[in-house]
Amino acid sequence: MKLVIRAKGNKLIKATHKSTLEVTKENFLTERGDCIIGINSTHSVKDLPLDLKEYLLNEGKIKIEIKVDDLIDSLIAYGSKNLKLTNEKSIVIRKSNYIDDRTLAIYSNKSAIDIDRKIIEELRKEKDLFFIIHYY
DSSP states (O other): OEEEEEEEOOTTOOOOOSSEEEEESOSOOOTTOTTEEEBSOSOOGGGSOHHHHHHHHTTOEEEEEEEETTEEEEEEEEOOTTOOOOOSSEEEEESSSOOOTTEEEBSOSOOGGGSOHHHHHHHTTTOEEEEEEEOO
8 A cells, every 4th residue: 555645845844853854734844943844735644544644553564665756766654553643734753653633653773864965865855755655
């Protein structure tokens, strides 16, 4: 199964955070948002389909593809029975096991700083971002 989430790049995208990665439904970005790779997202964690939420709450493993034009990067992360999945604005992936209402998955093998810099350069040109969650 897969869920395709669309978001937009922004000229302020830094993607320098060492432990998290985020897409947000917000339509703006501040200088402090160093984990954000996309704005104007079509989904927050609250909007996820029920089957994906159940899969994550059963500690399922997900693969996320980050796609801009023909450029693709991917990461692996894991759900947790402690996920809240209630935030109405954001989706956050974490390298750590910290969980709040925005957390989609933990123990990720990548954060914002690890994403291919060519993709980040394109996102700074306000290109479309496809954030594709694969789950099984």
